[in-house]
Amino acid sequence: MYDGIVQDLIDEFGRLPGIGPKSAQRIAFHILQTPTFDVSKLSRLLGELRERVRFCDLCGNVSEQDRCAICRDPRRDQSFICVVEDAKDVSAIERTREFRGLYHVLGGAISPIAGIGPDDLRIAQLMQRLADGTVTEVILATNPNLEGEATATYLSRLLHTLEIRVTRLASGLPVGGDLEYADEVTLGRAFEGRRVL
Amino acid sequence: MYDGIVQDLIDEFGRLPGIGPKSAQRIAFHILQTPTFDVSKLSRLLGELRERVRFCDLCGNVSEQDRCAICRDPRRDQSFICVVEDAKDVSAIERTREFRGLYHVLGGAISPIAGIGPDDLRIAQLMQRLADGTVTEVILATNPNLEGEATATYLSRLLHTLEIRVTRLASGLPVGGDLEYADEVTLGRAFEGRRVL
Numbered sequence: 001m002y003d004g005i006v007q008d009l010i011d012e013f014g015r016l017p018g019i020g021p022k023s024a025q026r027i028a029f030h031i032l033q034t035p036t037f038d039v040s041k042l043s044r045l046l047g048e049l050r051e052r053v054r055f056c057d058l059c060g061n062v063s064e065q066d067r068c069a070i071c072r073d074p075r076r077d078q079s080f081i082c083v084v085e086d087a088k089d090v091s092a093i094e095r096t097r098e099f100r101g102l103y104h105v106l107g108g109a110i111s112p113i114a115g116i117g118p119d120d121l122r123i124a125q126l127m128q129r130l131a132d133g134t135v136t137e138v139i140l141a142t143n144p145n146l147e148g149e150a151t152a153t154y155l156s157r158l159l160h161t162l163e164i165r166v167t168r169l170a171s172g173l174p175v176g177g178d179l180e181y182a183d184e185v186t187l188g189r190a191f192e193g194r195r196v197l
Numbered sequence: 198m199y200d201g202i203v204q205d206l207i208d209e210f211g212r213l214p215g216i217g218p219k220s221a222q223r224i225a226f227h228i229l230q231t232p233t234f235d236v237s238k239l240s241r242l243l244g245e246l247r248e249r250v251r252f253c254d255l256c257g258n259v260s261e262q263d264r265c266a267i268c269r270d271p272r273r274d275q276s277f278i279c280v281v282e283d284a285k286d287v288s289a290i291e292r293t294r295e296f297r298g299l300y301h302v303l304g305g306a307i308s309p310i311a312g313i314g315p316d317d318l319r320i321a322q323l324m325q326r327l328a329d330g331t332v333t334e335v336i337l338a339t340n341p342n343l344e345g346e347a348t349a350t351y352l353s354r355l356l357h358t359l360e361i362r363v364t365r366l367a368s369g370l371p372v373g374g375d376l377e378y379a380d381e382v383t384l385g386r387a388f389e390g391r392r393v394l
Contacts, residue, residue, distance in 0.1 A: 002259060002288060004261060005242060005245050005246055005249055005250050005261060006246065006250055006259050008238075008242050009239075009242040009243065009246055012235075012238060012239045012242055013239075015234065016224045016227060016228075017220075017223050017224060017227045018220050018223060018224070019216075019224075022377075022378070023214075023215050023216075025285060025288075026214050026215060026285075027213045027214060027215070027216075028246070029283075029284065029285055030213060030214045031213075031243070031246060031247075032246055032247075032250060032259065037212065038209075039243050039244065039246065039247045040244065041205075041209060042206075042209045042210075042243055043240045043241075043243040043244050044240075045202060045205050045206040045209055046206065046228070046236050046239055046240040046243075047236065047237065047240050048202050049202055049203065049206055049225070049228060049229055049236065050228075050229070050236045052202055053202050053203055053229060062199060062203050062229065064201060064202060086226075087226065088222060088223075088226055091199060091222075180219075181219070
């Protein structure tokens with residue numbers, strides 16, 4: 001419909017999650033018609049995202065260094081590890097200010113339908129982190145849906161061979177939902193009410 | 198919540214129309230976690246959009262040259278000019294394949310509340326295009342809302358001093374809506390049923 005670049009940009013924006021053709025068109029024209037919009041900044045950040053942002057060697061959270069800011073922070077309680085599916089979940093839990101321990105990002109959840117098994121997740125790395133006995137409690141904060149529950153059950157069985165307290169977030173969270181979209185209060189209460197598995 | 202670049206990119210995406218903080222976060226993580234997403238292409242297109250895309254000298258449509266593809270096309274009927282508020286509306290009308298004339302983009306609509314008067318629109322340029330007598334009909338395709346109707350009324354009074362047929366798109370369009378979001382059939386019928394003002 002448009003000359004080259006405009007249509008190309010609309011197509012590229014349309015590839016992003018949650019952006020349909022109309023939104024993509026609106027965004028492209030907004031950028032074109034808003035002189036104050038800093039296009040070079042967005043352009044530069046996109047390049048830097050791929051070049052400089054990676055995942056923490058230890059916990060799998062996003063980081064611009066080998067270790068993420070949370071793993072580097074000496075004030076964090078080294079005896080607690082909160083296991084989440086995704087790096088976005090770390091951010092959601094941090095907003096509650098309920099938890100001062102460390103994290104472990106699995107990189108997904110067990111899902112036979114999607115063909116994701118335990119070996120596709122960062123479970124071996126978790127076991128390695130637990131080997132030296134520093135960690136006394138592992139909090140399973142996978143999503144309260146089918147895949148998340150299956151993953152929590154799998155991990156709790158695996159971890160019961162070690163002398164570690166294994167807890168699960170309280171089911172104050174709406175079942176079938178996504179941890180990422182829970183509000184701070186609900187997520188905070190779920191932390192408080194976590195139960196021993 | 199995140200280290201520098203990720204949060205900066207989330208903030209930048211959040212500045213775009215229709216993208217809230219959650220969507221911005223989802224987009225940033227999608228780009229980070231999808232190796233097949235061509236980040237350099239999006240980055241390059243953003244730069245080129247500002248550098249190379251401008252507005253047609255004649256009609257005000259988007260173009261990578263001084264004249265847009267429609268104004269350059271000798272097969273277009275030079276005796277019809279369809280007046281629209283925005284370049285996005287040109288694309289919407291083109292999709293109907295009902296109209297084979299030329300366009301004139303006003304760059305908005307008269308709105309006393311937003312402080313936009315006739316002098317802020319490309320009306321002088323329209324009058325200049327009509328001066329040589331080539332154009333025999335001007336179709337007013339401003340949005341069927343308060344501002345668009347006011348603009349159409351203003352223009353129809355102005356154009357009645359010239360010997361030119363002035364028409365308005367039929368009110369098959371849902372009133373209060375946005376021309377940009379009309380489906381092809383509705384917009385095509387509105388073209389067929391246009392009435393003399």
